Amino acid sequence: KQEVTQIPAALSVPEGENLVLNCSFTDSAIYNLQWFRQDPGKGLTSLLLIQSSQREQTSGRLNASLDKSSGRSTLYIAASQPGDSATYLCAGTYNQGGKLIFGQGTELSVKP
C-alpha cells in the first residue's frame, strides 16, 4: 500500500532559524512529489513540485529534495519568519492520472 508519512507532527522554532521538514513514502516508484502549505481553515497552496527525474527544486527561501531510493523528501526553509507558520503537507503521485497521496502534515510555528 502506498503511504506518505510526515514526522514530526508539529515543530516550533525561533524566528531566523533554518529548518528541515521531512516526508517519507513507502513506494519508490513515485512519479512526483509536491509540497503544499495550508493555513488554518484554508485551502492548499502549492509550494514546489519535484518530478521523478529531478532531485531538487528551489523557490526563494524554500528548497525541496527528492531521494527515491531512500523513500524520502525534505523541505528546507531558510531564515524562517513568523509568516511561515502553517501546516506543510507533502503528497506523491504514483500513476499517470495525477492522484495525490498525502502525508498528515507538519504544523510549523515560528516564534518572533
Next chain:
Amino acid sequence: EPEVTQTPSHQVTQMGQEVILRCVPISNHLYFYWYRQILGQKVEFLVSFYNNEISEKSEIFDDQFSVERPDGSNFTLKIRSTKLEDSAMYFCASTKQGTDTEAFFGQGTRLTVV
C-alpha cells in the same frame, strides 16, 4: 494568476439531504479532482475526472457520490443523501496534464451535516 474557485465556502445541510459542491478549475487544465479532509485527518483522494469521465475513484466514492462537468467551466460534486460522517472540508483541484504537472487547489467548501 489563474486559480481554482469553489462555492459555497461553507454549507450546512440536514442529514439525508442532497448537496452539490461547485468548482471552477483553471481554464486550460484537463484533469480535475475532488479531495476531502475530515477535521484533524489527512487529505484524502475521492475522484479524478478526465475527458468527461471518471478516471479513478477511491473506496470512499460510493454510489452516494457523483461528479459532473455540465459545461466548459464548472465541475461539481454531488452527495445524494448526506450522512453525519460526510462532514468535512472538500477540495477541488486541477492539473494541466495529470501527473508531472503541478496540482492547484481551491479554497475548499466546509460541509457540515447536522
